[in-house]
Amino acid sequence: MAVASMSAVCVGSAFGASATDQAHSTLGMGSSTVFGETLRCGSAGGSLRFSHKTLSQPKCVISNSSNNSSVSSKGRTVVPPMHQDNWNNISFGSRPLTDLSVPELRHNSSRLKIFSGTANLQLSQEIACYMGLDLGKIKIKRFADGEIYVQLQESVRGCDVFLVQPTCPPANENLMELLIMIDACRRASAKTITAVIPYFGYARADRKTQGRESIAAKLAANLITEAGANRVLTCDLHSGQSMGYFDIPVDHVYGQPVILDYLASKMISSDDLVVVSPDVGGVARARAFAKKLSDAPLAIVDKRRQGHNISEVMNLIGDVKGKVAVMVDDMIDTAGTITNSAALLHAEGAREVYACCTHAVFSPPAIERLSGGLFQEVIITNTIPVKEQNYFPQLTVLSVANLLGETIWRVHDDCSVSSIFR
Numbered sequence: 001m002a003v004a005s006m007s008a009v010c011v012g013s014a015f016g017a018s019a020t021d022q023a024h025s026t027l028g029m030g031s032s033t034v035f036g037e038t039l040r041c042g043s044a045g046g047s048l049r050f051s052h053k054t055l056s057q058p059k060c061v062i063s064n065s066s067n068n069s070s071v072s073s074k075g076r077t078v079v080p081p082m083h084q085d086n087w088n089n090i091s092f093g094s095r096p097l098t099d100l101s102v103p104e105l106r107h108n109s110s111r112l113k114i115f116s117g118t119a120n121l122q123l124s125q126e127i128a129c130y131m132g133l134d135l136g137k138i139k140i141k142r143f144a145d146g147e148i149y150v151q152l153q154e155s156v157r158g159c160d161v162f163l164v165q166p167t168c169p170p171a172n173e174n175l176m177e178l179l180i181m182i183d184a185c186r187r188a189s190a191k192t193i194t195a196v197i198p199y200f201g202y203a204r205a206d207r208k209t210q211g212r213e214s215i216a217a218k219l220a221a222n223l224i225t226e227a228g229a230n231r232v233l234t235c236d237l238h239s240g241q242s243m244g245y246f247d248i249p250v251d252h253v254y255g256q257p258v259i260l261d262y263l264a265s266k267m268i269s270s271d272d273l274v275v276v277s278p279d280v281g282g283v284a285r286a287r288a289f290a291k292k293l294s295d296a297p298l299a300i301v302d303k304r305r306q307g308h309n310i311s312e313v314m315n316l317i318g319d320v321k322g323k324v325a326v327m328v329d330d331m332i333d334t335a336g337t338i339t340n341s342a343a344l345l346h347a348e349g350a351r352e353v354y355a356c357c358t359h360a361v362f363s364p365p366a367i368e369r370l371s372g373g374l375f376q377e378v379i380i381t382n383t384i385p386v387k388e389q390n391y392f393p394q395l396t397v398l399s400v401a402n403l404l405g406e407t408i409w410r411v412h413d414d415c416s417v418s419s420i421f422r
Contacts, residue, residue, distance in 0.1 A: 112412050117165030119174040120385045124164040126401030150180045161190040167201035168384040179227040186228035194231040198383035199359045203238035221245035236330045236358040251417050255358035255381045258398045260292050270294035274323045278341040279303045289328045301341040321349030331359035335366035342374040352376040
């Protein structure tokens with residue numbers, strides 16, 4: 001089914017509301033002036049132009065109006081406008097993207113090149129469109145025996161090169177492709193090479209929990225560094241300490257604000273909301289999420305894992321009776337943890353349950369579990385492409401293209417990245 005032309009999703013801001021506003025308002029009605037002005041981009045005569053406009057009302061983000069973009073009728077997709085005619089409507093969800101440290105004009109864009117691997121071409125195209133650039137020309141093919149061949153088809157000498165390639169399933173194929181792309185850029189005399197990895201595979205193998213285990217996250221980091229990358233840009237690592245595995249700079253961005261803005265548009269009363277961590281390890285993530293949602297109360301599911309991809313829920317810490325529960329996690333793989341947690345929340349009296357995550361790995365039998373009626377809505381981002389057969393009615397996909405595109409600009413311009421999340 002084609003996406004409806006010029007359909008709009010009204011998005012408010014959960015950020016910057018005063019304590020008085022938060023006490024007697026619904027989510028999404030807070031002040032949106034905390035970031036000042038909205039940064040927008042457009043193209044005129046091949047050059048970039050930028051304008052600023054103060055946000056005084058909740059902003060309506062126009063969803064993709066392309067007649068060529070198809071989405072399964074079984075699921076809903078929320079994406080930013082990614083057509084040239086709509087560039088002036090783009091912002092980071094509903095959040096403004098500017099601060100005093102960001103120059104009005106992006107300079108020397110001819111020295112910035114973006115190339116995409118085969119893992120998530122659609123996200124790469126959206127990032128390039130947000131930035132007002134074209135994707136670099138690259139040839140990637142497989143030989144009959146499965147070997148990967150990469151050739152850059154334009155000069156990158158002296159350029160800042162950004163390679164967009166999540167190491168999602170098939171993880172080994174996509175990781176090897178990324179390494180070969182990095183090597184090709186290094187041998188083509190690129191000035192700097194940044195590996196943009198929206199989803200960093202092997203991140204869960206970040207420590208030894210039993211004897212004679214490997215730490216594959218460190219191995220993957222070493223491979224990327226030794227291949228020739230100068231910097232890594234990644235989104236929502238499974239654990240923050242994984243940044244220390246890289247011997248090169250790492251820009252760690254969060255998909256949380258994109259999900260927060262969407263939840264703000266749901267207009268859920270702050271008195272009815274509770275944020276739930278599906279396990280003890282995600283408490284810090286859930287606490288930060290709850291703080292942005294009008295400092296909502298927090299609940300924790302105590303989980304005892306019996307083996308890899310097998311979990312058993314034991315009990316709930318906190319009160320969810322009669323409330324709308326929002327579960328927050330970094331990824332959903334087989335969905336065993338989050339569906340067991342949802343069943344427990346319903347048993348404890350939760351009125352509705354929302355599941356939110358950045359990375360939708362969706363290994364079988366995740367779709368059967370998520371579409372079983374436990375969730376009011378399953379909210380994910382497009383760091384990993386969702387296969388057509390994996391759409392289901394409760395699924396909502398949010399785009400992180402604007403977030404990653406803005407971060408790439410700031411890295412290229414030597415501006416602050418952390419200020420995006422303040």
